[in-house]
Amino acid sequence: MVALVKTVAYLGLEARGVEVQCSVAPGLPKFNIVGLADKAVGESKERVRAALASMGLALPPKRITINLSPADLPKEGSHYDLPIALALLAAMGVTDAEQLGDWIAVGELALDARIVPSPGVLLAAIHASKAEVGLICPRAQGSEARWASEVPVCAAPDLASLLNHLKGTQHLPDPKPGAVESEPGGADLKQVKGQETAKRALEIAAAGGHNLLMIGPPGAGKSLLASCLPGILPPLSPAEALEVSMVQSVAGTLEEGRISSTRPFRAPHHSASMAALTGGGLRVKPGEVSLAHLGVLFLDELPEFQRAVLDSLRQPLETGKVDVARANAHVTFPADVQLVAAMNPCRCGHLGDPALACSRAPRCAADYQGKVSGPMLDRIDLHVEVDPVSAADLALPPPAEGSDQVAARVMAARQRQTARTETTGARTNAGLDGDALEEFAGPDEAGRALLMQAATAMRLSARSYTRMLRVARTIADLAGAEKVGRIHIAEALSYRRQPPRA
Template sequence: MLIKVFGSAVFGVEATTITVEVDVNKGIGYHLVGLPDNAIKESNYRIAAALQNNSYKIPGKKITINMAPADLRKEGSAYDLTLAMGILAASNQINVKRSIESYIIMGELSLDGSLQPITGALPIAIKAREEGFTGFILPHQNAKEAAIVNDLEVYGVSNISEVIGFFEETETLSPVVINTREEFYKNLNFPEFDFADVKGQESIKRCMEIAAAGGHNIILIGPPGSGKTMLAKRLPSILPPMTLHEALETTKIHSVVGKVRETGLLNNRPFRAPHHTISDVALVGGGTYPQPGEISLSHNGVLFLDELPEFKRSVLEVMRQPLEDREVTISRARFTVTYPSSFMLVASMNPSPGGYFNDPDAPVSSSPAEMQRYLGKISGPLLDRIDIHIEVTPVPFEKLSCTEKAESSVAIRERVMTAREIQTQRFEELPNIHYNAQMNTKQIRAFCALDDASLDLLKNAMQRLNLSARAYDRILKVARTIADLDASELVLGHHISEAIQYRSLDRDGWLG
């Protein structure tokens, strides 16, 4: 007897429906075709034990299973439940009263028939709804994640016996129901880190506010203990809350690597801080079977690279294209996947191997030559893609011992959100542009027009600092954001002046 059941495969952040055709006929043998990997080939042992322990069995006949489309490689153990239900239905061991072809069935089987969680439940659920399936049966650990998708019945199960009872109509399963919008806004938690905890560093907080308002990349240069990491960790607290669309997009990426499950919809912007020993594949994504990297996991959030010169040069260089295009494409011989990677880069670094500026009173002093050599580990093209460079100086004792609370993240966030609203209105007719950092050259010319005095000021700075054309665009973008924070329609001279100050690494003699 021939039976069709349906599963799903995830490539990139999109799912593809897999038709599992099970034919049980006269003869002997178990034949599994359709480019399965080793985990799927081994599934017959798990399925046999799970069925045996639940009073069923793999029939002693010829079983042929085809996973279509046959030219698409399938991987992972999530097809165990799909195959097991196909075998039971095709061998008439269960009396299927409910249409098994109307459901996507996924789950990894333990030997006792219980189910282990899977990855990629959210993109699978989205695809199931698109293709008109009635419901999605999966392990209960993933049910909350998949139930984000409306107009699809999602059933979380803990054992294969529950699935059998559901299709025989001897057991009733209740679909998991989540009001996505209500859940999203109810759990919009404020991050635990607050700028009110940061003593002093008012100028750096101003830079952080500008970076958050325009979505600009920023690098902090300063000695140990000056507060670089502390400031970076608090940046998400002043970013505008994610929209529902951004939350779904971000959750989808985290679902692919199995980082969602019980939490359901992500509602706080991601903050990723990989160690400097990370490989280029782990950062941008890839592998034999490509998975999202850190830059994609920080999509719609912040990627923090602490001690930037300590990262391998090859790792930093692979970020250049994603920083510009806001997506990363991974190509293999048989397929290509694209992951979104629209993130804010926050980097920090010491100015020298010893950690201090060229200061004779510093505990470990470095010569200007050593400092230049240390900074030379970071390529010019990468620095060009970072809009704001700012020096962080140590906080004096008077500021540290001050008991007065600094301005809170809530107050800063209000100003940031006001500036973002101005940008939303400005770019409402441009579908892929949401804030100033995303502007291309054409939009910069349209929205960052300068008067003659401002143009002369920028011209002098370009000539004296020997800035590149990309740096010119970055200054205009930052100046546009500063003008938005001032609620100014025009980019004025003092906006340009402040933006030029935030190109520390472009200035000759900045080391003193």
């Protein structure tokens, strides 16, 4: 007898249908799994054997063959345990094979027949919704699966309860969607004393989704400013929250179906490898740039990252996605991130201070900043110098304006951008391009004259010219202006990269 059970294979953020076929035929007792399965799937037969034994069921003394179709699609992960077990039970006549045709099953089996969580359930639920079938998943991930749609979700704690539910002798409760939580926004701008220019640049970056680079000596407050950014960013929309949760589901970091409305903030250490930052590994997983999708990727000590690792971010920053190509897989992860970076002006960190700077200045600064490639710096819209804070500044009372007031202005600017989304297709001003850029960010005559003069004097590249217009559009949005003017262009130009100072 041959029994069929549906499941999925994960390729990036795409779930592809897989059919688990089980054949129990006469012959020497053997348990084979075929269909381009990796080691985790190959070990599934031992987990299934132990789980059935814990329920008092023994495998028949026959030749058991499990085929994962299509056979040329790589199968990775432990979520094949449950569909393999169900297909085997259906072939043995323990459960109804026809009834299983209306379900997609995912989940890992423990040796005592418990159904334990496995990554990617949210993607499986979305695939089940499109296929108009139900989803069988671990009970701990039922609330995660419920976010996808209103298709039937059977969240079972163990294999015995699932079989009883399918037979109608036991009823498993319908899971509820996980809670939508708003995580703490981090530090408050009231903690930052002085640094008015840097705070203004941070507000512009938050309002338009622009990339930001802060350059300053140690202890000037660069990391503190970056930690204030989540508190002034607008919350995720429901569609965006689901998009972010899909990445977290594949990475296995979505706990108990709790979806956050707070934008991701990832801060990897400068020793991170290329695979950790952009994704990859033996089993291709999303990297930090994808885990920060629709949020912030903060790179502290920017020149300390390996140059090849930094340059691997050039494509994601330009296209909003990262393509991971391996011999056995080619997957695409979303990577629409806002890059915020911080660095010292030189290795000693005190360029410009005669009392503390090393004797190699300004050569020290040129060598140190030269570790970051020009094309990488060209993709950063805002470059701001963060000067050291004096003792007199530290003695001042906290600023009257905190993150709440700045967040209100950022939200108002984002709402103006949202009103243009239908015609531009860009979430923020940082994504404006082509005709939409000229239509909505084209300056008036005075502004265009200043921009052309600056483009010649500063030798702006085509990318820099485009990014300058985007920043000017955001500054105009913060001011509530319909047209980009000369004053907006002038402020945007002040944030362009300058050569290392002596």
